[in-house]
Structures are given as C-alpha cells and as structure tokens.
Amino acid sequence: MNIKKPELLIPAGSLEVLKVAIDYGADAVYIGGQKFGLRAKAGNFTIEEMVEGADYVHAAGKKLYVTVNIFAHNDDLAGVREYFNQIKEAGLEEKIDAFIISDPGIFTLAKEIVPGIEIHISTQANNTNYLTYNFWYKMGATRVVAARELSLREIRTIRDNIPADMEIEAFMHGAMCISYSGRCLLSSYFTGRDANKGACTHPCRWKYSIVEEKRPGEYLPVEEDDRGTYIFNSKDLCMINYIPEMIEAGIDSFKIEGRMKTALYVAVVTRTYRQAIDDYYTSEELYRSRQDYYDEEISACTFRQFTTGFYFGKTDENSQIYDNNTYIKNYTYLGTVEDITDEGYLVIHQKNKFLVGDEISFMMFDGTNKDVRVEAIYDERMNSMDSAPHPKQLLYLKVSDNTDINKGMIIRSKHCEA
Ligand code: SF4
Structure with a gap:
C-alpha cells in the first residue's frame, strides 16, 4: 500500500462553506477569487475573504488553493496582472499555497508577479500524457490535475514516467461535462455565456428535440420514455468504492468537484470521503465492510445518478441520464x-x-x-x-x-x- 495518504481536496464557494469543509475533514480547500476563476456564479472570494479563509485553513494545518483557470484573451491580461498585484499587496503570496492555472499566459504572469505561490495545472488544460506533465514540471509547476477523460491505467503510466515529487490530482466525485472538459461551446452558442470563462448555463442538462431541415419549427420528440430524453445529461462521478484503485494509480490528491455546492452537500461529501480514506488506511477489511454505509451517506445529499466516468475505460450509454435532469435530495x-x-x-x-x-x-x-x-x-x-x-x-x-x-x-x- 502507498503509505502516503492522498490529500482530500474540497471546493468552497464562500467562507461559510470553506469552514464547513475544514471542520468536516478536508486536507485542502480550493476557492475562486472574484476574477478569472471558472464558476462566475459561485460565491467567490474578495481579497479580504481570501485572507480570512487562508487564516482559517492554516490554523487547522490545512492548505488553500486559488483557481485562476480561465482561458485568457488579450483583453483579459491587464486585469490578470492587476489581480495578481492585489494579491501580492494583500500579503497573500505567503498565504495561498497554490494557484490552479490552465492558461500559459496566466502562468507566465503568476511566475513574474507572485513567484512565491506554487502553481498547479488545471484539468482545463487537458493534461492527458506524461510528456505534458514533464513539460509543466520543467516550467516550474508542482502538480498537474489529470484530465477527466483518462483511465486509471493511463494515470498509472503517467505516474511511472514523471518525477516522484510531481503530484497528480484527479477528480474523485462530482458533476461531469458531456463535452471534453474545458472544450465546450454549448453555453456560448445558446446563451452567449462562455463556459471557459466560468459562466456555463449548463445546456447539457436541457431537454432536446429534433428538427428536420425542410420542416422548420416542427419539433420531433426524442423519447426515452414518456418524459422525453436528456441526451447530453451525464451522471455524476463517484469513486468512493474505488479508493484502493485510485491510490494504486499513483494519485496524490483526491479532488471533489463543485464550487457552487451548498454547505450541506460539502459537509456530507467531505465527511464521508474523509471516513472512507481513513478507514482504508486503518484496514482494507474495515473499508470494504463499510461500503453500504458510504453509499447511503453520499446518497443523503443532492446528486444525480453515479458513474465511474472514464476511469475503467471508455464511457457508454450507461454514463448518461436520459429521462430527467433533476437532482435527488433526501435532506x-x-x-x-x-x-x-x-x-x-x-x-x-x-x-x-x-x-x-x-x-x-x-x-x-x-x-x-x-x-x-x-x-x-x-x-x-x-x-x-x-x-x-x-x-x-x-x-x-x-x-x-x-x-x-x-x-x-x-x-x-x-x-x-x-
Ligand atoms: S454545457 Fe455541460 S458539457 Fe458544456 S461546459 Fe457546461 S456543464 Fe460542461
């Protein structure tokens, strides 16, 4: 068994949720500032809230990461520069443990203005092979977040071909895109709100019909059952029953998705994954004996149906929910x-x-x-x-x-x- 316990990394969209995540067992929390982090609708932190959040996290001996993971256009660069300068002036260079960045331009500015903050490469950068990881290592990144589209076998191969001190972070739980992560224009196309700038309106969860080109305005239903179909609607990822496999693949940090989730959701998911990881490191027998309990606990929060995503090979029709887009909510x-x-x-x-x-x-x-x-x-x-x-x-x-x-x-x- 890999003796180093993986980090449990939890999202927070507000100070309230950040504190809940730490209190219920997170090893690290990731947040967005008010600019340039994906999830424009998430609460997001002011500079002052970041300082307070960092102090809370560090008082508990945990870590704080800040996302700056939009794909920047030319017009964004002056604002990114100003944002990094604000972070520096607020003394946050000593308080933020890492930025999560996807854009090489933003990477360059972070290195120039706040070189004391480590850089993790976001999943948005589609990190799918070990040469990519080695490239970012040489550039000075300390961690790369695996693309969601990798199998555990591919992650193991990456682990075997990168330096031992290069960390791999991978998603463990949460919503999945039906598109290739970070390469989706559905929201931009339908609503003008850019998923790659944090403003996704989630059209993949909408209900669709077919229109034949010579009959405009005539909507032909696509029916899975009497409620129609939601052809782009992915199930949520859940790997709580596969912790040994995730560790075996060489993953250092288990990431939970969802900077827009409620305090209740974050408490339930954090507490249950904390227990599952700790149980496994106590004994595999204990972990195996409590899987029904983990399932029951995880099901006690809002969720769609679950999938293991790409981790055991390519996804198929069972990875989607065709008949509705609603969340089940038990509490x-x-x-x-x-x-x-x-x-x-x-x-x-x-x-x-x-x-x-x-x-x-x-x-x-x-x-x-x-x-x-x-x-x-x-x-x-x-x-x-x-x-x-x-x-x-x-x-x-x-x-x-x-x-x-x-x-x-x-x-x-x-x-x-x-
Ligand atoms: S529309 Fe759906 S698939 Fe596309 S970025 Fe948004 S959540 Fe992902």
Whole structure:
C-alpha cells in the first residue's frame, strides 16, 4: 500500500462553506477569487475573504488553493496582472499555497508577479500524457490535475514516467461535462455565456428535440420514455468504492468537484470521503465492510445518478441520464451552529423552515448523526416562536439533547424534496 495518504481536496464557494469543509475533514480547500476563476456564479472570494479563509485553513494545518483557470484573451491580461498585484499587496503570496492555472499566459504572469505561490495545472488544460506533465514540471509547476477523460491505467503510466515529487490530482466525485472538459461551446452558442470563462448555463442538462431541415419549427420528440430524453445529461462521478484503485494509480490528491455546492452537500461529501480514506488506511477489511454505509451517506445529499466516468475505460450509454435532469435530495439544510450560549441555546441563521416539535439531525464531526427534537425557537429578542418565517433569520434553539454539539456543525432534516 502507498503509505502516503492522498490529500482530500474540497471546493468552497464562500467562507461559510470553506469552514464547513475544514471542520468536516478536508486536507485542502480550493476557492475562486472574484476574477478569472471558472464558476462566475459561485460565491467567490474578495481579497479580504481570501485572507480570512487562508487564516482559517492554516490554523487547522490545512492548505488553500486559488483557481485562476480561465482561458485568457488579450483583453483579459491587464486585469490578470492587476489581480495578481492585489494579491501580492494583500500579503497573500505567503498565504495561498497554490494557484490552479490552465492558461500559459496566466502562468507566465503568476511566475513574474507572485513567484512565491506554487502553481498547479488545471484539468482545463487537458493534461492527458506524461510528456505534458514533464513539460509543466520543467516550467516550474508542482502538480498537474489529470484530465477527466483518462483511465486509471493511463494515470498509472503517467505516474511511472514523471518525477516522484510531481503530484497528480484527479477528480474523485462530482458533476461531469458531456463535452471534453474545458472544450465546450454549448453555453456560448445558446446563451452567449462562455463556459471557459466560468459562466456555463449548463445546456447539457436541457431537454432536446429534433428538427428536420425542410420542416422548420416542427419539433420531433426524442423519447426515452414518456418524459422525453436528456441526451447530453451525464451522471455524476463517484469513486468512493474505488479508493484502493485510485491510490494504486499513483494519485496524490483526491479532488471533489463543485464550487457552487451548498454547505450541506460539502459537509456530507467531505465527511464521508474523509471516513472512507481513513478507514482504508486503518484496514482494507474495515473499508470494504463499510461500503453500504458510504453509499447511503453520499446518497443523503443532492446528486444525480453515479458513474465511474472514464476511469475503467471508455464511457457508454450507461454514463448518461436520459429521462430527467433533476437532482435527488433526501435532506434539507436547516443551518449551521454558529455559537452556543452559556444557557445552552444554539445560535443559527435559518436556511430552511422548521417547527417546534420537528425532529432534526446534527452532523457530528466523528461521522455519526445526532437526532433530536426542537423544543423551543426564539428570535433575536428572545420572543418565543412556533417556527421561523424568514430565511436567514437569527434564531436561538433549545433542543432535547445538545450533548457534544459544537460550533460549525450542520443541522439538517429528513424532508424528501425529490
Ligand atoms: S454545457 Fe455541460 S458539457 Fe458544456 S461546459 Fe457546461 S456543464 Fe460542461
């Protein structure tokens, strides 16, 4: 067994999610700044938030990576230069552990302006062979993110043909593109919003019909069943049952996709992968014995159906979902414990409605869940309420048992909202 544990790398679209990722077991977090990182709709971090996030991550002994992975056009370059200068002036050269970059032009500017920050080459750069990895190594990159289209056998061959200190990062879990990653113009074509500048509108999830060229305006349905078909809609990647194979391929960092995901999703995925990795390094027998548990936990958050992507060879028709584009959602996110008063009230900002008398569940950091009953809800003036009508309202809660509940824990309820 490879004795070095792989890094568990988690996305965060906000400071709240960054803290959740660290509290639930991430080894490293990747975020986007407000400019030049893909995912324009993700919350994204201001320079000040990056400083606060970096301090939180480093206080826990973990790492922070920042994406700057658009494909830059000429007109973007002055802005990238200014952005790197802002990062330098804010003292972030000492606080960001690595940039994730795909464009050689941006790579050049990062080396010139903030040479103290390591560079990882983004999956957007389509890194598919060991000569590419060696090229980036010679250029000064310390890690390359594998293209999603590689098999584990190909990654093993790359590992065998690159320097031992060159790291390989690979996707472990999350949404897949139906196109070749980073080479998709569907969104630009339909909406003018460029996927390669972080503004994808996800047309691959839309429902399509066929039009015969001599009959414009006549939409011929493509039907998988009575709901039609979603011919471009990929299943999500999930490799939680293949951790030994991922380690065997020589991967150093297990990456979870999703900088636009909620705190609840990030908590569930981080905690479950943390347990699975740690279980495997305790004993393979323990890991094998708990696979149903991992599946059940992972299924407790929003997800599409799952696939192993390209890792065991080429994908086929089973990698897609033809009959719908909806997420299955088994739990509702109610809030995060922000504080616990001396009198034992839990302080939260409500995310979704719940009532006095409801059964709610706390996601404990050790992997267990604690189910309790809501005994009382108070507003910020300590007026008693039956429920909290306003989203984001500050609440004080009394629950039937708050033993071992800590700051940062996610609260959820089992309301099915398929
Ligand atoms: S439209 Fe779909 S396949 Fe294309 S970049 Fe967006 S998510 Fe990926």
